[in-house]
Amino acid sequence: MNDGGASLDLNTMTPSQFEEHLPELFATHNGRISDDPAFSSFLNHHPDCAALVRDLEYIAEAARSLLEPAQAEPSDAVWNSIQGKLKIAAAGDEP
Amino acid sequence: MHLEGSPSMTQTKPSPGLFKRNPPIVGEAEAIESAKNGDAEAFSKLYALHKRRVYTLCLRMLGNVSEAEDMTQEAFLHLFRKIGSFRGESAFSTWLHRLTVNLVLMHLRKKGLQLVSLEETINPSEEDAPKRDFGSRDPQLSGSVDRVALERAVGSLPPGYRMVFVLHDVEGFEHNEIATMLECSTGNSKSQLHKARLKLRELLRQTEHLPELKEAVQ
Numbered sequence: 001m002n003d004g005g006a007s008l009d010l011n012t013m014t015p016s017q018f019e020e021h022l023p024e025l026f027a028t029h030n031g032r033i034s035d036d037p038a039f040s041s042f043l044n045h046h047p048d049c050a051a052l053v054r055d056l057e058y059i060a061e062a063a064r065s066l067l068e069p070a071q072a073e074p075s076d077a078v079w080n081s082i083q084g085k086l087k088i089a090a091a092g093d094e095p
Numbered sequence: 096m097h098l099e100g101s102p103s104m105t106q107t108k109p110s111p112g113l114f115k116r117n118p119p120i121v122g123e124a125e126a127i128e129s130a131k132n133g134d135a136e137a138f139s140k141l142y143a144l145h146k147r148r149v150y151t152l153c154l155r156m157l158g159n160v161s162e163a164e165d166m167t168q169e170a171f172l173h174l175f176r177k178i179g180s181f182r183g184e185s186a187f188s189t190w191l192h193r194l195t196v197n198l199v200l201m202h203l204r205k206k207g208l209q210l211v212s213l214e215e216t217i218n219p220s221e222e223d224a225p226k227r228d229f230g231s232r233d234p235q236l237s238g239s240v241d242r243v244a245l246e247r248a249v250g251s252l253p254p255g256y257r258m259v260f261v262l263h264d265v266e267g268f269e270h271n272e273i274a275t276m277l278e279c280s281t282g283n284s285k286s287q288l289h290k291a292r293l294k295l296r297e298l299l300r301q302t303e304h305l306p307e308l309k310e311a312v313q
Binding site for chain 2: 022024065086
C-alpha cells in the first residue's frame with residue numbers, strides 16, 4: 001500500500017487487515033491515527049484495534065522522552081584518551 | 096560506508112522537527128566557531144555539552160558499555176577532524192548524532208555485517224518477534240509513568256528492532272533517512288519500527304508497565 005490509506009475501505013476492513021496496514025498508516029499520519037476522524041468509526045467498532053493504536057501511539061510518544069539522556073555518561077577515561085590522541089595528532093602536525 | 100559526502104551526512108534538507116527537538120544550546124555556537132579554529136578549550140566545552148547524548152545513543156545502539164565508550168571516543172575524534180565542514184544548516188546535535196550513527200553502523204559492519212545487507216541481518220529470530228495476540232486483552236489501561244521500564248524494554252529489543260526504534264522514535268530520523276543509513280528500503284524501516292513497537296507493548300505488558308507509560312504521556 002503506498003497511498004497512505006487513502007483508498008482503504010474501512011467499512012469492510014477486518015482487524016487483522018487493519019493491523020497489516022498499520023505501519024504505513026502510522027508513517028503517513030505522522031504517528032497519530034486515533035485523532036483522525038476518518039478512523040473514528042472503525043476504531044469505535046473495533047475496541048481491540050483502538051487499544052492497539054492507542055498503546056502504540058503512547059509508546060512512540062513516550063520514546064521521545066528518552067532523547068534526553070539518563071544520568072549515565074562516559075567515564076573520565078574517554079575524555080583523557082581523546083585528549084591524548086589529539087595531542088599526538090597535533091604533535092605530528094608540527095614541523 | 097562513506098561518511099563524507101554520503102546522503103546521510105549532507106545538510107541540504109534540514110528537518111524542522113529536528114531543530115525543534117534539538118534547540119540551540121547557550122554558548123554552543125561560539126564554541127563551535129572557536130573549535131573550528133582549533134581552540135582546544137572550545138572543543139572541551141562541546142564534549143561536555145554533548146557527551147551524555149552521544150554516549151547514550153551509542154549505548155542504545157550497541158547495548159554494551161565498553162563499545163559505547165569506544166564509539167563515543169571515535170565520534171568526538173571524528174568531530175574534531177570534521178567540525179570545519181559543519182555549516183549550521185541543521186542543529187549541531189542533529190549533525191553530531193548523524194555522524195555518530197554512521198560511525199556506529201560502520202563499526203557494526205566491520206564486526207561482521209559487511210557481506211550481508213543489514214536489511215537481512217536486522218530481522219530477529221522467530222522467538223524474538225512480537226506475538227500476534229490481537230484482541231486478547233482488556234483495552235482499558237491506567238497507571239503512572241516509568242521511564243526506567245521503557246528504557247529497559249528498549250534495551251531488551253532484538254538489535255534490528257532496537258536500531259530502527261531508537262533512530263525513529265527516540266532520535267527523530269525519518270524513514271527515508273533510516274533507510275539510507277541502514278541500506279534498507281523505507282518499507283522495511285516502517286515494518287521494523289512497527290514490530291519494535293509491538294514487541295515493546297508485549298514487553299511492557301509482561302511487566303505491567305504499559306499502564307504507567309500511558310499516563311505519563313497524557
